[in-house]
Amino acid sequence: xxxxxxxxxxxxxxxxxxxxxxxxxxxxxxxxxxxxxxxxxxxxxxxxxxxxxxxxxxxxxxxxxxxxxxxxxxxxxxxxxxxxxxxxxxxxxxxxxxxxxxxxxxxxxxxxxxxxxxxxxxxxxxxxxxxxxxxxxxxxxxxxxxxxxxxxxxxxxxxxxxxxxxxx
Amino acid sequence: xxxxxxxxxxxxxxxxxxxxxxxxxxxxxxxxxxxxxxxxxxxxxxxxxxxxxxxxxxxxxxxxxxxxxxxxxxxxxxxxxxxxxxxxxxxxxxxxxxxxxxxxxxxxxxxxxxxxxxxxxxxxxxxxxxxxxxxxxxxxxxxxxxxxxxxxxxxxxxxxxxxxxxxxxxxxxxxxxxxxxxxxxxxxxxxxxxxxxxxxxxxxxxxxxxxxxxxxxxxxxxxxxxxxxxxxxxxxxxxxxxxxxxxxxxxxxxxxxxxxxxxxxxxxxxxxxxxxxxxxxxxxxxxxxxxxxxxxxxxxxxxxxxxxxxxxxxxxxxxxxxxxxxxxxxxxxxxxxxxxxxxxxxxxxxxxxxxxxxxxxxxxxxxxxxxxxxxxxxxxxxxxx
Numbered sequence: 001x002x003x004x005x006x007x008x009x010x011x012x013x014x015x016x017x018x019x020x021x022x023x024x025x026x027x028x029x030x031x032x033x034x035x036x037x038x039x040x041x042x043x044x045x046x047x048x049x050x051x052x053x054x055x056x057x058x059x060x061x062x063x064x065x066x067x068x069x070x071x072x073x074x075x076x077x078x079x080x081x082x083x084x085x086x087x088x089x090x091x092x093x094x095x096x097x098x099x100x101x102x103x104x105x106x107x108x109x110x111x112x113x114x115x116x117x118x119x120x121x122x123x124x125x126x127x128x129x130x131x132x133x134x135x136x137x138x139x140x141x142x143x144x145x146x147x148x149x150x151x152x153x154x155x156x157x158x159x160x161x162x163x164x165x166x167x168x
Numbered sequence: 169x170x171x172x173x174x175x176x177x178x179x180x181x182x183x184x185x186x187x188x189x190x191x192x193x194x195x196x197x198x199x200x201x202x203x204x205x206x207x208x209x210x211x212x213x214x215x216x217x218x219x220x221x222x223x224x225x226x227x228x229x230x231x232x233x234x235x236x237x238x239x240x241x242x243x244x245x246x247x248x249x250x251x252x253x254x255x256x257x258x259x260x261x262x263x264x265x266x267x268x269x270x271x272x273x274x275x276x277x278x279x280x281x282x283x284x285x286x287x288x289x290x291x292x293x294x295x296x297x298x299x300x301x302x303x304x305x306x307x308x309x310x311x312x313x314x315x316x317x318x319x320x321x322x323x324x325x326x327x328x329x330x331x332x333x334x335x336x337x338x339x340x341x342x343x344x345x346x347x348x349x350x351x352x353x354x355x356x357x358x359x360x361x362x363x364x365x366x367x368x369x370x371x372x373x374x375x376x377x378x379x380x381x382x383x384x385x386x387x388x389x390x391x392x393x394x395x396x397x398x399x400x401x402x403x404x405x406x407x408x409x410x411x412x413x414x415x416x417x418x419x420x421x422x423x424x425x426x427x428x429x430x431x432x433x434x435x436x437x438x439x440x441x442x443x444x445x446x447x448x449x450x451x452x453x454x455x456x457x458x459x460x461x462x463x464x465x466x467x468x469x470x471x472x473x474x475x476x477x478x479x480x481x482x483x484x485x486x487x488x489x490x491x492x493x494x495x496x497x498x499x500x501x502x503x504x505x506x507x508x509x510x511x512x513x514x515x516x517x518x519x520x521x522x523x524x525x526x527x528x529x530x531x532x533x534x535x536x537x538x539x540x541x542x543x544x545x546x547x548x549x550x551x552x553x
Binding site: 026027029030031032033034036037039040041043044045046047049050055056057058060061064065066067068069070071072078082085086090093096099100102103104106107109110111114121122123125126127128129130131132134135136 | 279531
């Protein structure tokens with residue numbers, strides 16, 4: 001039916017659609033092809049969720065989706081980086097690299113926020129080291145020993161270098 | 169309420185002061201969580217590999233729960249229904265949903281057109297808080313959630329929200345013909361399920377490749393398949409060529425994604441330096457192990473930037489690459505039949521049942537593969553009473 005209607009539009013092209021095979025759909029059965037793709041974004045949308053928080057939207061779409069997540073809206077320095085990222089399309093590396101940079105800045109902001117709220121983050125607990133101690137105590141001791149040794153070595157190298165500079 | 173709170177790479181905590189979700193749209197429901205899983209793909213978030221993963225977010229896209237509240241536009245779901253909630257958030261009206269591509273809905277994720285919306289999976293997947301919590305907001309409540317059949321174990325139900333459909337769709341996308349040799353890269357929960365499901369499509373031989381011995385032992389028994397440790401094979405691609413009569417597998421499934429081990433160059437550039445969207449070792453091996461004209465099915469998750477894979481071999485071998493996030497809603501009726509008939513036993517892969525309060529330990533155990541961990545599920549306090 002769809003093919004017949006379309007054929008009228010392409011009468012001026014000799015052989016248009018002669019080899020078309022509607023059964024040749026590589027995405028089947030994932031996709032039950034209906035022809036709706038050709039309607040593009042012309043479909044009935046649900047009611048719009050009120051946009052009362054900042055929602056960044058890809059510049060590859062014209063609008064905010066009818067529903068959206070409201071978890072952790074952009075804020076602070078990381079928020080500014082995220083806003084900048086959304087000036088670039090999803091095809092542009094700047095978009096993703098800025099978002100990754102924002103994520104790292106956001107970690108520091110998270111620690112500052114915790115401290116502001118009177119909560120000292122227990123990094124060891126957050127990393128689940130209690131489980132490491134329970135299931136792999138030897139490995140944990142090794143990890144701690146290696147970390148201490150590396151830190152001590154770096155510290156002694158740096159302090160030795162500083163002494164040399166001061167003596168020179 | 170109590171919920172998982174992401175604080176940065178490798179750092180999460182159970183936080184009693186997270187805000188309770190509210191109805192924000194007429195088609196929303198609020199669900200009290202009864203089971204929630206940690207998915208292998210949650211580890212990509214936990215490891216800081218997914219862009220726009222914000223501090224303070226709650227993860228979790230595999231969950232079941234009791235409907236506590238519905239918006240005025242919800243007609244099918246009722247308060248008190250015990251539902252399983254597919255990980256995809258789908259409107260049911262857009263051109264993609266109408267064609268059953270529920271993992272590619274165009275009206276649920278503003279932040280990225282390339283990614284459908286997923287509960288608790290960064291802002292790149294829509295910025296929704298997830299189900300590793302006591303309560304969760306469920307948009308388009310009449311579209312995704314399904315009432316759990318009365319005779320179904322809730323542990324089976326929660327695994328039907330992602331891992332079973334993803335494994336099943338991996339096999340389905342392989343276009344397996346009766347007698348085909350199917351190679352599954354990855355013996356994590358999805359790989360295990362893909363191997364199990366490959367038989368349902370008539371595979372003649374199923375081979376799983378991984379490097380974690382206890383998982384290989386598990387998949388051998390659970391999926392009744394062959395399983396090999398690539399660390400003991402000098403070259404897994406060469407091994408697969410030889411074991412298929414120097415022909416190549418008919419179908420290869422990548423059930424690993426962006427954190428694959430096995431190639432130093434991929435690991436350094438993809439996972440350590442993040443110069444590509446993760447390490448694509450499994451996909452590289454899949455492309456090179458499959459026969460000419462074969463099919464590579466990808467369900468392993470990769471980031472949005474790009475990866476180094478032998479695309480020239482895809483061309484020269486005439487391969488078909490098929491990939492997508494599982495369309496859970498489309499697959500559920502068939503999968504429920506498989507579970508009810510005993511052909512699939514999802515709950516057998518659950519290795520750890522952890523109180524939600526110990527979410528940090530659960531992530532660490534799963535991430536570092538401690539205590540022979542295969543699949544951890546989190547139980548909120550109200551579901552333990």
